[in-house]
Amino acid sequence: MYESIDKNVNRSVTFSQEELDIFHSLLEHRSVPKKTFLLQEGEVCNFEAYVIKGCVRTYYIDENGFEVILQFGIEDWWLGDAASFNEQTPTKLFIETIEDSELFIFTPHSKEELLFRVPKFERVFRLLIQRNLAATQSRLFHTFSKPAQERYLEFIEKYPTIPQRVPQHYIASYLGISPEFLSKIRGKLAKK
Amino acid sequence: MYESIDKNVNRSVTFSQEELDIFHSLLEHRSVPKKTFLLQEGEVCNFEAYVIKGCVRTYYIDENGFEVILQFGIEDWWLGDAASFNEQTPTKLFIETIEDSELFIFTPHSKEELLFRVPKFERVFRLLIQRNLAATQSRLFHTFSKPAQERYLEFIEKYPTIPQRVPQHYIASYLGISPEFLSKIRGKLAKK
DNA sequence: CGCGACGTTGATTTGCCTCAACGATTGTGG
DNA sequence: CCACAATCGTTGAGGCAAATCAACGTCGCG
Numbered sequence: 001m002y003e004s005i006d007k008n009v010n011r012s013v014t015f016s017q018e019e020l021d022i023f024h025s026l027l028e029h030r031s032v033p034k035k036t037f038l039l040q041e042g043e044v045c046n047f048e049a050y051v052i053k054g055c056v057r058t059y060y061i062d063e064n065g066f067e068v069i070l071q072f073g074i075e076d077w078w079l080g081d082a083a084s085f086n087e088q089t090p091t092k093l094f095i096e097t098i099e100d101s102e103l104f105i106f107t108p109h110s111k112e113e114l115l116f117r118v119p120k121f122e123r124v125f126r127l128l129i130q131r132n133l134a135a136t137q138s139r140l141f142h143t144f145s146k147p148a149q150e151r152y153l154e155f156i157e158k159y160p161t162i163p164q165r166v167p168q169h170y171i172a173s174y175l176g177i178s179p180e181f182l183s184k185i186r187g188k189l190a191k192k
Numbered sequence: 193m194y195e196s197i198d199k200n201v202n203r204s205v206t207f208s209q210e211e212l213d214i215f216h217s218l219l220e221h222r223s224v225p226k227k228t229f230l231l232q233e234g235e236v237c238n239f240e241a242y243v244i245k246g247c248v249r250t251y252y253i254d255e256n257g258f259e260v261i262l263q264f265g266i267e268d269w270w271l272g273d274a275a276s277f278n279e280q281t282p283t284k285l286f287i288e289t290i291e292d293s294e295l296f297i298f299t300p301h302s303k304e305e306l307l308f309r310v311p312k313f314e315r316v317f318r319l320l321i322q323r324n325l326a327a328t329q330s331r332l333f334h335t336f337s338k339p340a341q342e343r344y345l346e347f348i349e350k351y352p353t354i355p356q357r358v359p360q361h362y363i364a365s366y367l368g369i370s371p372e373f374l375s376k377i378r379g380k381l382a383k384k
Numbered sequence: 385c386g387c388g389a390c391g392t393t394g395a396t397t398t399g400c401c402t403c404a405a406c407g408a409t410t411g412t413g414g
Numbered sequence: 415c416c417a418c419a420a421t422c423g424t425t426g427a428g429g430c431a432a433a434t435c436a437a438c439g440t441c442g443c444g
Binding site: 063064070119126134137139140176 | 252254255256258260262274275278311314317318319321322323324325326328329331332333335336337368
């Protein structure tokens, strides 16, 4: 049960069995059916979650009333709203399961206790944010530099399982294009 | 000399005079003339810098050979390439002064020593990355949701001093539009 | 002075959006 | 278990935001 998450945190820092035991004792396991909101706009985010199994999306609603998808969370991903979680401010995000999912949950309290008892985890969490930042920057610049078709091809290469698991218009939203246009891109690619 | 940076780090965490003294002793002050590269593609970023005075830009070159501006650094801003700095990997970024500038510099070594001697700084640095992430996400979604004219108006409102200090086509690059189109937007706005 | 970097302006093109209509699939209540 | 609605993807027509290309004026600087 802890295999995947242990491997995840061990990537950047090495922990002893004792430290991992503390880690495990502070994790809360949660099973969530699909189409369930883990977080809604206006709430304070009181969790950071690791996805053991399943599929989740994070999005917000822009001023024109459109959903914009921030990220998908599948196996071995972390999700949450770091700003809301850490500063206990209301979130603008929605986090919703797309499939039945299994998660490990940190609360502000359990995370604090983990950091207190095993300070090396500071580094793990900092690296998580840092990678997230690097990925977001890269996504921003691809949006500037590359046409939608190329971004789509890169998306399915990078996340090959997601297209089979989520509605196509979610992917369009993630790419920043309209569902119709994504459909046309796919049509054009198919007939080659 | 330390006023501004003290205020900057004190925003999120409160430090004693003793802790600030340690902080100051580890800062390296550096004056840099304009049009100087602090970092170039392929190098490993061995600094994180706080801008006391001056103006700096961070950019990279995309696969079509175009410069894309990631951020401007002016007074009271931090800059560097966190990923390259922390993991000692080669950077893809260029960091170049636009004006004569004064900086405080951390090296990996001095930062590590600071964190060792005053662990509370962990929080300062984590918050820096976190705010950067929030700002980058917000920029990405504005790029999806808002036309260029609106993004330009928000830019000059948010950073009123920058348009007077940098060539206009840098701003176009930051906004993700062509220099000609920014010029047309400005023309249209002017005649109202 | 003359060159290079910069900004402007206009003509043309294009990537992507909007709107509308239409099948196919899913799911839900009666 | 069916019927109907809702959700989803596709396709086409038309329109707009922004890119591209080219020409030109201006300024700062060697």
